[in-house]
Amino acid sequence: MAECAFDFEVLALDGTPLPLSQWRGKVLLVVNVASKCGFTPQYAGLEALWRAYGPRGLVVLGFPCDQFGHQEPGDADEIRTFCTLHYDVTFPLAAKVEVNGKGAHPLWIWLKRQKGGVLGIDAIKWNFTKFLIGRDGQVLQRHAPTDRPESLARDIEAALA
Template identity: 50%
Template sequence: MAEDFYQIKVKRGSEEIPMSNFKGKVLLIVNTASQCGFTPQYKGLQETYEKYNPKGFELLAFPCNQFGEQEPGSDSEIKLFCERTFSTTFPIFSKLEVNGPQTDSLYLHLKKKAPGIFGSLDIKWNFTKFLVDKQGNVVKRYAPITKPQDIQKDIEELIAK
């Protein structure tokens, strides 16, 4: 249920932020890493954010160090790296786990609602993306190789609804 989605809370530093803060917005949720082959996608994520944020879109980045230890920095180091390297302005939340016994409740929900290939509930790598509609329904899951620009058509369709 979408209401379950809006009851989830995520961390940004010492602050707990309810997903209900994003009610009525189209969301793209991404697990990120600063030292990954897909890290240059931050540029496309920022461009997508700038293009659609004024129309009711939010991009939420969740750093994760579970894949090849490609996100070793602290939350503040990660944020600074993204701002300096890619001029990011979208929210970057606290580092979390997307797989295993410590999986964050947000990712438990996302994976359940949009499983991967062959019904897998695991996230395979950094920069897996989830698109969520204005009502909090997880609409689609995208592989790490999917570029942010290739998701824009889907974002536009959800904004128009």
């Protein structure tokens, strides 16, 4: 059983292994993303956080997910092209995952157990749910899809301190 986020391995968007252990000691911002969502413009804010805080130890990790309104229908190439052309995304993207249900990726099961949602409902409710993970690999905070990336700056600063 995983004890921290760095114990997990996922697949990168290109299908290669992406062990989170490579970022041990860094702060992670894990987000389920989608290309055709009302919150998709948050890609710009996530990229801004990555560029501003990456040199200090923040890693933004995007996890494309098609479980909410079929808002991430594309394959890996389409996702990469969209993110690059529209938002100049350079932060790491994982392969498409499920975040809820029987097919949920083990990382997302663990994240939800660490920080449940409002009203005791742990399920991810929509795209762009954000988990801030400290340098020790433990979940510090869970942020709603409506929380704009720039609103996390203070929490990120504290985690990096």
